[in-house]
Amino acid sequence: MRGKDVAKTVIIVFLVLWAFYALWPTYKFWTIDPEQKKTMEAEGTLYELTNKAIKMGLDLQGGMYLVLEVDLPALVDQLARNKDDQFEEIIEASKEELNVSTENFMTILRRNFSERNIPLNRYWGERGDSERKIVNDLEDEAGSAMTRSLQKLRNRIDRFGVSEPNISPLGSRRILIALPGISDPEQAKELIQSTALLEFRMLKDPEVFTDVIEKIDNALAQERGARTPEETEAAEADTAAQESEQKPSQDKVISVSELFGEEEPTPVETEEGDTSLVVDEQMFEENPFLALLRDTRRYGHNVSVPIENVTAVDRIIQREDIQRHVPSDAEFLWGSEPFTIADRTYRELFLLKKEAELTGQYLTDARVTIGSDVQSAGQPEVHFSLNRQGARVFSRVTGANIGKLMAIVLDNRVVEDAVIQTKIPDGRSRITGITDMDKAKMVSIVLEVGALPAPVEIIQERTIGPSLGQDSITRGRYSALIGMCIVVVFMIIYYRMSGMIADVALLLNLIFVMAILAQFRFTLTLPGVAGIVLTIGMAVDANVLVFERIREELKTGKTVRASIDAGYSRAFRTILDANVTTLLTALVLYQFGTGPIRGFAVTLSIGIVVSMFTALVVTRLIFTHITARRTLTRLSI
Amino acid sequence: MQFFQTPNIDFISRRRYAYFLSVGLFLLGIVTLIVRGGPNYGIDFKGGTSVVVRFEKEISTTQLRDALASMGMGTSEIQTFGTRNEYLIYVEQQRGASATETARRVEEAISQSVSDIAYEIRSIDTIGPKIGEELRKATILAVFIALLLILIYIGWRFELVFAVGAIAALFHDVLITLGIFGLLNYEISLKEIAAFLTIVGYSLNDTIVVYDRIRENLKVLRSEDLMTIMNKSINQCLSRTVVTSLTTFVVVFILYLFGGKVIKGFAFAMLVGVIVGTYSSVFVASPIVLEWQMRHGGKRELKMARKKR
Numbered sequence: 001m002r003g004k005d006v007a008k009t010v011i012i013v014f015l016v017l018w019a020f021y022a023l024w025p026t027y028k029f030w031t032i033d034p035e036q037k038k039t040m041e042a043e044g045t046l047y048e049l050t051n052k053a054i055k056m057g058l059d060l061q062g063g064m065y066l067v068l069e070v071d072l073p074a075l076v077d078q079l080a081r082n083k084d085d086q087f088e089e090i091i092e093a094s095k096e097e098l099n100v101s102t103e104n105f106m107t108i109l110r111r112n113f114s115e116r117n118i119p120l121n122r123y124w125g126e127r128g129d130s131e132r133k134i135v136n137d138l139e140d141e142a143g144s145a146m147t148r149s150l151q152k153l154r155n156r157i158d159r160f161g162v163s164e165p166n167i168s169p170l171g172s173r174r175i176l177i178a179l180p181g182i183s184d185p186e187q188a189k190e191l192i193q194s195t196a197l198l199e200f201r202m203l204k205d206p207e208v209f210t211d212v213i214e215k216i217d218n219a220l221a222q223e224r225g226a227r228t229p230e231e232t233e234a235a236e237a238d239t240a241a242q243e244s245e246q247k248p249s250q251d252k253v254i255s256v257s258e259l260f261g262e263e264e265p266t267p268v269e270t271e272e273g274d275t276s277l278v279v280d281e282q283m284f285e286e287n288p289f290l291a292l293l294r295d296t297r298r299y300g301h302n303v304s305v306p307i308e309n310v311t312a313v314d315r316i317i318q319r320e321d322i323q324r325h326v327p328s329d330a331e332f333l334w335g336s337e338p339f340t341i342a343d344r345t346y347r348e349l350f351l352l353k354k355e356a357e358l359t360g361q362y363l364t365d366a367r368v369t370i371g372s373d374v375q376s377a378g379q380p381e382v383h384f385s386l387n388r389q390g391a392r393v394f395s396r397v398t399g400a401n402i403g404k405l406m407a408i409v410l411d412n413r414v415v416e417d418a419v420i421q422t423k424i425p426d427g428r429s430r431i432t433g434i435t436d437m438d439k440a441k442m443v444s445i446v447l448e449v450g451a452l453p454a455p456v457e458i459i460q461e462r463t464i465g466p467s468l469g470q471d472s473i474t475r476g477r478y479s480a481l482i483g484m485c486i487v488v489v490f491m492i493i494y495y496r497m498s499g500m501i502a503d504v505a506l507l508l509n510l511i512f513v514m515a516i517l518a519q520f521r522f523t524l525t526l527p528g529v530a531g532i533v534l535t536i537g538m539a540v541d542a543n544v545l546v547f548e549r550i551r552e553e554l555k556t557g558k559t560v561r562a563s564i565d566a567g568y569s570r571a572f573r574t575i576l577d578a579n580v581t582t583l584l585t586a587l588v589l590y591q592f593g594t595g596p597i598r599g600f601a602v603t604l605s606i607g608i609v610v611s612m613f614t615a616l617v618v619t620r621l622i623f624t625h626i627t628a629r630r631t632l633t634r635l636s637i
Numbered sequence: 638m639q640f641f642q643t644p645n646i647d648f649i650s651r652r653r654y655a656y657f658l659s660v661g662l663f664l665l666g667i668v669t670l671i672v673r674g675g676p677n678y679g680i681d682f683k684g685g686t687s688v689v690v691r692f693e694k695e696i697s698t699t700q701l702r703d704a705l706a707s708m709g710m711g712t713s714e715i716q717t718f719g720t721r722n723e724y725l726i727y728v729e730q731q732r733g734a735s736a737t738e739t740a741r742r743v744e745e746a747i748s749q750s751v752s753d754i755a756y757e758i759r760s761i762d763t764i765g766p767k768i769g770e771e772l773r774k775a776t777i778l779a780v781f782i783a784l785l786l787i788l789i790y791i792g793w794r795f796e797l798v799f800a801v802g803a804i805a806a807l808f809h810d811v812l813i814t815l816g817i818f819g820l821l822n823y824e825i826s827l828k829e830i831a832a833f834l835t836i837v838g839y840s841l842n843d844t845i846v847v848y849d850r851i852r853e854n855l856k857v858l859r860s861e862d863l864m865t866i867m868n869k870s871i872n873q874c875l876s877r878t879v880v881t882s883l884t885t886f887v888v889v890f891i892l893y894l895f896g897g898k899v900i901k902g903f904a905f906a907m908l909v910g911v912i913v914g915t916y917s918s919v920f921v922a923s924p925i926v927l928e929w930q931m932r933h934g935g936k937r938e939l940k941m942a943r944k945k946r
Contacts, residue, residue: 067768185761186741459767459768460768461761461762461763462760462761462762462763463758463761464760465758465759465760467691467759468689468759471897472899472900475896475897475900476897479888479892479895482891482895483888486891487887490887494638495638496638526899527831527900529900530900530903533888533889533892534835534888534889534892537881537884537886537889538885540880540881540884541885544880544884548876548880551639552873570853573849574845574850577845577849578842578845578849579842580790581787581790581841581842582838582841584783584838585786585838585841586838588783589779589783589831591779592775592776592778592779593831596827596828597828600831600835604835
């Protein structure tokens, strides 16, 4: 044996040792039982293991994958000044166009403005600014909003304690978030999407509130009265039928279409939610709006709405003709959490001033505590403090409005409402009425990390339950094992001794691929598993090419050693050309594919490169060892 | 063991039958695609929301459908997914509702349809319509870039005619596989595209092995004409072609059988691809080179036949 071959043998032995070393944590991680896993997690040693084991993609271990897009229309809207009706109209039109067009928002917006002959600098930038500069500035702003959003989201997710999240930019407007093993996707989405816009706003006086509600009620009653008698009759017949079924209750169930009448086109932009409403029958005839509400508290500054009616009420108060009855400086907002009294769930509706007295930009810290006073004993609360400047404003506002009602609004939901008892000088306040601890934790996190510079929209979501992932792992492993066995047996039958050598190469190929995945922290996805299975099939190809060549050479009467030499050298160029082209497609797949597809490209590429090594170098060396000592007259091939 | 001792099959002169078969399959695929109005795109390309849910007990699809209809999603598709109590619900992008909002509503409908049966949401996929379109464009671009790279590589390693033959074989493979997908109305999403690109790589692998033999024989068998050289080369490679195709076919077939619903479409595309790819490397890739050369000066015009590499 030549010195070169000795060196090769040493290298291969070394590589095999390395592969086992790299795969050891994976083996350990896959074989420990769940109980042991728990104790290791408590000790903190599990992290070390998972960090070295093969990383599983979301499709295998379960979890959530989100693509967010910075809501450009909303950002552009936020940045504008001197907004008027015409502005709103253009923004709306542009948004609608965006839904059907492939152009980007800025292009559409710019065209819409120039079509109407309105210069962009009426709403953005300085008076003398050119169109181009304004567009560029807005685009810069969007880019910076994206970077800042990314930071804030990272901060939020880190604080919430998700293990191994991946939060990275995707192009210029998008953010990719991968949260492995998340248990509550809804909560995760809330954590991410919450803009965390905290506002302190004054409630409208109870008299104004009552007045507005009555006005809306009158308007609706008039509208119903204007309908044809037949229609009402039909509705009544319907009611009777309903009533006979539900005698004990004096509430009746009506349909939304009945409420609005057939001629009322269903507004598409509002939620299509529950279609059954709970109303008091008699009251509904006279006071269609009041009937939908149920004032259990009788405070006068807010009203409770049975949860079944929330959608209908929301639709009514959104209507343009109804909005006319709401004072221009006020708006309706819903309470954040539904509450339950006597088996019925309600949600509160408030009428607040549009303008905020104070916003969350002055907030310095927020933390969760357990409430201690009578009302909120045992419930989580979020306490927060404002900085000096904020505290000064807060103190002035509370001092000027003693006896009046103030609300804390988070992302357009009222989270707290209370009568101001005294002037509050220290800028400390709290949010109560949060039902569970996780939610409270989330609120405190979003408050402290601060608001996102622009709203973000989830444009793609992929959630894989852990059980489906486990299924895929089991099936993938199973398929790989069966496929491998069949190929191994086939190779031995077809090429006998040489087939066994090829099988050694195949086995090494599999071990090396896995070891590389583990060592270099590549992610194994389900298509990745498919890639490995495919590699098994294709890895033998190199050996098949070589063996067929050797057979041919043997037929021409060459000696065993000469045939082996010729077989390897002649097949090499073919194998190289064939594998380079497959590698090219794998690279393109990697470049253009997303998560799971990339996993496939990765395992396929690694498989191809490794198979070149195992099928050519390793098998060749085994042949050399066999033929080194004695001269074979026949080769088992 | 050996499948073929010294095969000597005249593949090339039977190429016209193969043309008929290929063109027939190709037309069949195209016609079905046109009749159906394009491929049956999966969620990745058309957007929307799909939810996989598993119920503890048996539940009727009507029950599910009614619940979805009451939420204004009556046009949803419901299909069984894997085991009997598992369903995949697909809802088109709802107007005015955000992507995640739709997913939430489907979940709500599911919980409404069954009050007493425990269920588990196994996966949720939501893709906005814009993303779908972008993915479609990016994918087409990816396929073209892959083909271009291959064309350049083969043109460099062999000769341009060979590259053209190889690319023709690739188009042939992908279009026929696409046609078979259309015929069976199977869905095409990103995973299937990955499979198509793998078919491209695989078929090429086969083609190049044959080309390589032709390149070699052109230098050795100087007195033979191109057709004889091609036949001889294909026959010499036949054992290898069959063995490799067989092993690849077997593992992909295992994946198709046991890999589970998620990977089934992928495995099926690969299965078809292995068969079509093997066929095309024998009956499409080389004959095209031959047809070209017969019209443009025969063997002598091939640079490879003249100079030594």
